[in-house]
Amino acid sequence: QQPVQSPQAVILREGEDAVINCSSSKALYSVHWYRQKHGEAPVFLMILLKGGEQKGHEKISASFNEKKQQSSLYLTASQLSYSGTYFCGTETAAGNKLTFGGGTRVLVKP
Amino acid sequence: GAGVSQSPRYKVAKRGQDVALRCDPISGHVSLFWYQQALGQGPEFLTYFQNEAQLDKSGLPSDRFFAERPEGSVSTLKIQRTQQEDSAVYLCASSLRQGHQPQHFGDGTRLSIL
Numbered sequence: 001q002q003p004v005q006s007p008q009a010v011i012l013r014e015g016e017d018a019v020i021n022c023s024s025s026k027a028l029y030s031v032h033w034y035r036q037k038h039g040e041a042p043v044f045l046m047i048l049l050k051g052g053e054q055k056g057h058e059k060i061s062a063s064f065n066e067k068k069q070q071s072s073l074y075l076t077a078s079q080l081s082y083s084g085t086y087f088c089g090t091e092t093a094a095g096n097k098l099t100f101g102g103g104t105r106v107l108v109k110p
Numbered sequence: 111g112a113g114v115s116q117s118p119r120y121k122v123a124k125r126g127q128d129v130a131l132r133c134d135p136i137s138g139h140v141s142l143f144w145y146q147q148a149l150g151q152g153p154e155f156l157t158y159f160q161n162e163a164q165l166d167k168s169g170l171p172s173d174r175f176f177a178e179r180p181e182g183s184v185s186t187l188k189i190q191r192t193q194q195e196d197s198a199v200y201l202c203a204s205s206l207r208q209g210h211q212p213q214h215f216g217d218g219t220r221l222s223i224l
Contacts, residue, residue: 061204095208097166103152
């Protein structure tokens with residue numbers, strides 16, 4: 001079953017913050033986050049393994065709450081380059097296959 | 111190569127034709143994945159290889175879809191007797207090792223069936 005992402009879309013001014021959520025009904029082992037720009041490959045941002053750790057990539061960070069089977073991606077002081085569609089991909093303990101959410105479209109305006 | 115390479119970048123075929131899509135993973139990457147991405151949606155898993163072994167093909171939509179990776183590097187996804195619903199972007203990804211690793215994606219092949 002596909003993880004649910006929210007919101008579906010968000011519009012930001014440069015410098016503003018945003019949070020994207022990813023929820024699953026399955027027991028997860030890891031959550032991956034990707035950003036995809038139109039017509040391009042999804043680009044890997046970070047992977048979070050169960051344990052609730054938080055990771056960062058530039059001013060983008062994420063957390064994973066394994067009790068809630070939920071991950072959140074934090075866009076801090078957003079830049080124009082952050083525009084794109086963000087996907088979470090979830091893995092069970094069996095691994096080797098990502099199940100992606102429907103995506104969150106982010107538009108950062110000057 | 112530096113990244114995952116897919117060819118062709120665009121493919122137009124008539125309904126009923128067979129097509130073959132190629133993926134060159136990052137050199138040395140053991141795991142290779144194929145995904146299908148419909149417009150405005152997230153990628154959907156098709157199949158997974160570890161070296162030359164196809165370990166999971168549970169996402170292939172029908173027996174018209176076939177994938178191979180005979181020497182554990184380049185992979186080909188073949189679709190026989192194409193249908194309009196096969197129109198999508200087909201993404202290939204590779205990862206260094208098995209299990210819970212970052213997957214690195216190619217730009218995909220955009221397939222249009224007329």
